[in-house]
Amino acid sequence: MAAQIYSGEKYASRRREISANLAKRPEFHDSKPLPFMTREEKILESSRKLTLISKHMNEIIDPSDKRELYHLNCEVLGIEGNPMALHGDMFIPALTAQASDEQQEKWLSRALRREIIGTYAQTELGHGTNLRKLETIATYDVDTQEFVLHTPQITALKWWPGNLGKSSNYAVVVALMIIKGKNYGPQTFMVPLRDEKTHQPLKGITIGDIGPKLAYNIVDNGFLGFDHYRIPRTNLLMRHTRVEPDGTFVKPPHAKINYSAMVHVRSYMITGQAIMLAYALTIATRYSSVRRQGQIDTTQPEVKVLEYQTQQHRLFPSIARAYAFVFAGAETVRLYERVLQEVETGNVSLMADLHALTSGLKSVVTHQTAQGIEQARMACGGHGYSQASYISEIFGVAVGGCTYEGENLVMLQQLARYLVKSAGLVQAGQSSKLGPLVAYLGAKSDSTSLIDRTPTPGFAEYVKTFQHIARKQTLKAAQKLFGFMEKGDTREVAWNKSTVELNRASRLHTRLYIVEAFVRRVEEVADPRLKEVLTDLLRLHVNYELLDVAAYALEDGFLSSSQLDYIREQLYFYLAKIRPNAVSLVDSWEFSDRELRSVLGRRDGNVYENLFAWAKASPLNKTDVLPSVDKYLKPLMESARASKL
Ligand SMILES: CCCCCCCCCC/C=C\CCC/C=C/C(=O)SCCNC(=O)CCNC(=O)[C@H](O)C(C)(C)COP(=O)(O)OP(=O)(O)OC[C@H]1O[C@@H](n2cnc3c(N)ncnc32)[C@H](O)[C@@H]1OP(=O)(O)O
Numbered sequence: 153m154a155a156q157i158y159s160g161e162k163y164a165s166r167r168r169e170i171s172a173n174l175a176k177r178p179e180f181h182d183s184k185p186l187p188f189m190t191r192e193e194k195i196l197e198s199s200r201k202l203t204l205i206s207k208h209m210n211e212i213i214d215p216s217d218k219r220e221l222y223h224l225n226c227e228v229l230g231i232e233g234n235p236m237a238l239h240g241d242m243f244i245p246a247l248t249a250q251a252s253d254e255q256q257e258k259w260l261s262r263a264l265r266r267e268i269i270g271t272y273a274q275t276e277l278g279h280g281t282n283l284r285k286l287e288t289i290a291t292y293d294v295d296t297q298e299f300v301l302h303t304p305q306i307t308a309l310k311w312w313p314g315n316l317g318k319s320s321n322y323a324v325v326v327a328l329m330i331i332k333g334k335n336y337g338p339q340t341f342m343v344p345l346r347d348e349k350t351h352q353p354l355k356g357i358t359i360g361d362i363g364p365k366l367a368y369n370i371v372d373n374g375f376l377g378f379d380h381y382r383i384p385r386t387n388l389l390m391r392h393t394r395v396e397p398d399g400t401f402v403k404p405p406h407a408k409i410n411y412s413a414m415v416h417v418r419s420y421m422i423t424g425q426a427i428m429l430a431y432a433l434t435i436a437t438r439y440s441s442v443r444r445q446g447q448i449d450t451t452q453p454e455v456k457v458l459e460y461q462t463q464q465h466r467l468f469p470s471i472a473r474a475y476a477f478v479f480a481g482a483e484t485v486r487l488y489e490r491v492l493q494e495v496e497t498g499n500v501s502l503m504a505d506l507h508a509l510t511s512g513l514k515s516v517v518t519h520q521t522a523q524g525i526e527q528a529r530m531a532c533g534g535h536g537y538s539q540a541s542y543i544s545e546i547f548g549v550a551v552g553g554c555t556y557e558g559e560n561l562v563m564l565q566q567l568a569r570y571l572v573k574s575a576g577l578v579q580a581g582q583s584s585k586l587g588p589l590v591a592y593l594g595a596k597s598d599s600t601s602l603i604d605r606t607p608t609p610g611f612a613e614y615v616k617t618f619q620h621i622a623r624k625q626t627l628k629a630a631q632k633l634f635g636f637m638e639k640g641d642t643r644e645v646a647w648n649k650s651t652v653e654l655n656r657a658s659r660l661h662t663r664l665y666i667v668e669a670f671v672r673r674v675e676e677v678a679d680p681r682l683k684e685v686l687t688d689l690l691r692l693h694v695n696y697e698l699l700d701v702a703a704y705a706l707e708d709g710f711l712s713s714s715q716l717d718y719i720r721e722q723l724y725f726y727l728a729k730i731r732p733n734a735v736s737l738v739d740s741w742e743f744s745d746r747e748l749r750s751v752l753g754r755r756d757g758n759v760y761e762n763l764f765a766w767a768k769a770s771p772l773n774k775t776d777v778l779p780s781v782d783k784y785l786k787p788l789m790e791s792a793r794a795s796k797l
């Protein structure tokens with residue numbers, strides 16, 4: 153099953169080898185539990201381990217393999233980030249996609265050797281979503297052939313970029329490019345921030361950390377201001393865009409080609425989110441198979457809480473989602489790598505499809521992942537609330553994904569633009585022009601679903617039902633938009649009046665895509681035993697997801713209430729059928745205890761002993777009487793007693 157999750161036996165077994173290798177190297181392990189460390193201690197500890205990784209990487213992984221590097225990072229550094237997180241996640245991808253060959257020779261090679269540390273500085277105090285209104289400006293000075301970077305007011309300060317505050321000495325900075333008074337929109341520049349020897353900020357640079365956050369606190373998200381800071385013309389990233397010495401602007405083959413580092417993260421983060429969801433579910437499912445509380449049959453002993461239908465309903469649909477997300481994530485990574493290659497040859501035709509797909513997936517997956525992790529925390533009762541479970545940290549890191557790389561409700565609108573265009577083609581009788589991701593919009597719907605009406609062993613009837621719902625909502629929302637415009641609203645005003653409905657269409661389209669990705673993968677499985685278990689999980693998934701959106705199919709009679717009853721019964725049937733495999737389904741992700749960092753979710757299942765040892769190790773328990781008690785509480789009690797006398 154691990155080979156299914158990790159897209160092949162080769163990587164699944166490499167993960168095992170890497171974990172086994174690390175198990176023998178205590179210097180790579182956390183020196184104490186992360187929740188017992190201050191932020192400063194965590195950053196120091198993470199930097200120590202990062203240095204070890206850099207030194208010994210070649211002995212443990214193939215450094216050219218992104219997945220092996222990711223696994224090494226998960227095991228050693230963990231999810232709370234590290235001082236070079238953005239270096240790998242965005243700085244290198246930005247240089248790879250946007251720097252010319254000559255620039256790559258100069259900077260990418262140094263970045264890959266870790267001679268320099270970089271980040272991606274785009275968001276500002278005043279603007280993150282609306283990139284066209286960024287306020288940092290890069291004005292071209294023809295005489296010196298330099299760009300002058302400047303922060304004209306406080307809202308123009310770069311704010312949020314990861315590892316900007318303290319760790320990075322370079323950044324790919326996004327600024328509005330002004331040449332001879334003309335605004336050429338957001339462009340990307342390679343900018344030195346700190347002296348390479350002393351690490352002191354360079355003259356003209358104001359820089360620092362933005363302070364503690366909900367989670368992800370090993371990362372020094374930072375602020376950055378420029379005071380008429382000059383960089384050479386050749387620091388504009390020039391793979392696709394160019395500015396000649398005389399200030400002539402050479403347009404890229406696609407207007408949004410500079411957004412590639414964001415698309416990179418959106419494509420990869422689907423897998424990252426699936427893994428974090430699977431972390432929380434591994435912890436909660438293992439714990440639920442140890443925790444005994446209450447009885448189902450009063451003549452029998454107390455049961456494991458995993459026997460309760462409510463507990464199964466709380467956890468198993470999310471287990472199915474984690475599998476669905478990892479399968480969909482593998483597809484987005486393949487598409488991203490393909491688009492990257494095609495763009496190299498000048499073919500930008502798939503950029504819009506990739507952007508639409510990843511915008512929708514990013515939004516739905518992060519939202520459902522956060523929901524699933526929070527349910528996993530609650531499934532652990534009181535112990536879920538303790539940082540010993542580590543679920544609160546996993547939640548904090550994962551939920552950041554709802555915001556970064558484009559706020560979810562904004563990114564759903566990006567997909568909606570694509571859907572509305574497609575609906576326009578359908579309306580104009582040009583369905584043959586629809587791309588493969590939206591071809592279903594042009595198909596004719598049956599009048600009713602055949603779920604429970606016809607014996608179909610596969611998933612075709614479910615897929616058709618999801619397609620019907622997504623099609624109906626897309627066409628309806630587009631119609632609403634067109635209707636407002638026909639009545640005289642500008643497109644922008646009409647758009648704003650339709651966005652709740654448009655975003656619903658985007659979610660339904662994305663949920664359909666996730667179901668289809670799951671079906672595609674299960675159909676490929678050759679081993680009959682694995683196929684059976686995955687088919688059960690997929691059955692659970694389609695029934696759960698369909699119930700969640702059933703209102704759309706009930707309102708036009710596509711599904712009847714008796715069909716809904718059937719879907720419910722199927723859901724309950726598959727909850728019970730999956731129960732014996734539940735622990736194996738989470739164990740199949742093969743997370744080591746080091747990687748999970750959860751006292752509650754350890755493989756040995758010795759929950760109570762482990763919790764007690766953890767509590768005893770708490771720094772508060774080093775002494776029996778705390779200084780705060782000596783200083784305040786004792787005098788308080790003493791004076792209360794004295795006043796009573
Ligand atoms: C190896 C195994 C697993 C690995 C797992 C790894 C996990 C990694 C996890 C990393 C974890 C933590 C890192 C966190 C780092 C966070 C970083 C950041 O947050 S960086 C900042 C991100 N900021 C944003 O995302 C801003 C969001 N805003 C935008 O993207 C834009 O402003 C947008 C798209 C909302 C609007 O842009 P704009 O105003 O320029 O465009 P329009 O709306 O007018 O659209 C015009 C037209 O262009 C199309 N378009 C837009 N973007 C793109 C694109 N990227 N590609 C292609 N086309 C694009 C848009 O759809 C319109 O098309 P049209 O045909 O006209 O409809």
Ligand SMILES: Cc1cc2nc3c(=O)[nH]c(=O)nc-3n(C[C@H](O)[C@H](O)[C@H](O)COP(=O)(O)OP(=O)(O)OC[C@H]3O[C@@H](n4cnc5c(N)ncnc54)[C@H](O)[C@@H]3O)c2cc1C
Nearest residue numbers: 273274275279280281312313314552555556557558559561
């Ligand atoms: C953990 C984390 C890491 C980050 N790392 C980086 C980084 O490395 N580099 C970097 O540059 N940035 C980074 N960011 C910033 C991040 O990309 C932005 O915060 C994000 O894109 C959202 O933008 P915003 O903050 O401007 O939100 P806003 O746009 O201000 O959102 C506020 C509200 O307004 C709504 N809204 C905004 N515009 C519209 C619209 N057009 N239509 C409808 N509703 C709208 C949103 O839906 C939301 O509800 C990070 C953020 C976080 C949380």
